[in-house]
Amino acid sequence: MAETGAMIGYGSIFAMADPEAPTVFEDIAEVYDITPPSDTDDLVDATHMQSPNRTREFIAGLTDPGEASFEMNFIPGSAADLAIQNAKGKRKICRITFPNGVTWTFTGIRQGYEPAVPTEDKMTATVTFKVSGPHVNGATQAPANTLLPAISGVAQVGQVLSAYAGAWSYSPSFSYQWKKAGVNIAGATGPTYTPVVGDVGAAIAVAVTGTNSAGNATATSAATANVIAA
Template sequence: MSDTETAIGYGHVLEIALASGPSAFTYIREVFDVTPPADSDDTVEATHMQSPGRRREYIAGLTDSGEASYEMNYVPGSETDRFLRSIRGKKLIVRDTFANGVSIVYNALRQSYETAVPVDDRKTATLTLKVSGEPYMTEVTAPRNLITPVIEGVAKVGVPLTVKPGDWAGATDISYQWEADGAAVSGATGESFVPVAGNIGDVITCVVTAANDSFTTAAETAGTAAVIA
């Protein structure tokens, strides 16, 4: 068994709010590469005529939190695209949430938003933010549902229904429980469910539960139409 606790970056979530509306975060979708804020420490020379051993001396200067950058799939005219174009010159609050439920929160300004549209590859965009002040790292928090789970398919006997779990912040694991008229269906804990004759007339839902090492959060889909034969 491995003794490391590290993990891949999958599950990271970027959200941005305007400082004028600090509780209204916008989820930035389709991010695939993240460079979080990083400290850079200045040093100030303090050498003087009696510095020991004719050696230069230094004292600590200011710390710069630098830049943060995010690469994402570019969808022209999407909600994310329009939002990132709209934040020029505005004070921002940024929340980076890792899959384990820890977040880095910081103040920033948009430095650049560049898009690339190659002839033979996917369209991408790069957002660069200038960090202002010191970022704050939170404790582990419960998973947050960003996009509600949804059931796809026709509610008909013998026809598979599938659930899209939605998007979550701070989750390392997703589990499922299908329900018929609000009652859990025994053993129905996968991403799909096939109604049987006994489900005729039932409304099918699925409870999706996201978890990290400390917390769980559940979100339920909307119900299907009543199952038909």
């Protein structure tokens, strides 16, 4: 059974940039709770006089990208406080970086800035942005392999070998290239490989390439024992 990929939100970052300099982001300090944009899809009633079985029909309408918000420790006069105050009436490029390095980037208009100043507890603030347009998925860094790929199965003609991709940071997708004695096997680019007679006497390995929007990296497994005949 595969292990869960669940993670906690610790380490997430909310940052803002100006549209004039969309790659120059300022991290907002002391954020402790982030609510990313949430899409709501409209439905349009398309019922007509001949709708089958006197039943209403609907078609997809527009998507409202909703709001994004975060909670932060309120420190009057801090860089974060001033940045949020200065965002009033302006379009900002907002970016949420999740703990695994995946990012959501979107255009937001500051909708609310609500500090709370209690007598016997820390001061906090809630910041809300109205999202305009879709968010864009990305990554801040190219993938990095943290545990080498591996192969399971018996290196024997007709026996299926399966690739384990290993462990990677920054949530890549994977592609595979099987190798015989260090040389690529033509057409062997799936997560499994079945040795053939021509492989007898040679060791098999698999190279796994992880790719995300920021780039790619490749890691190669240890080789199997030499393939034996069936």
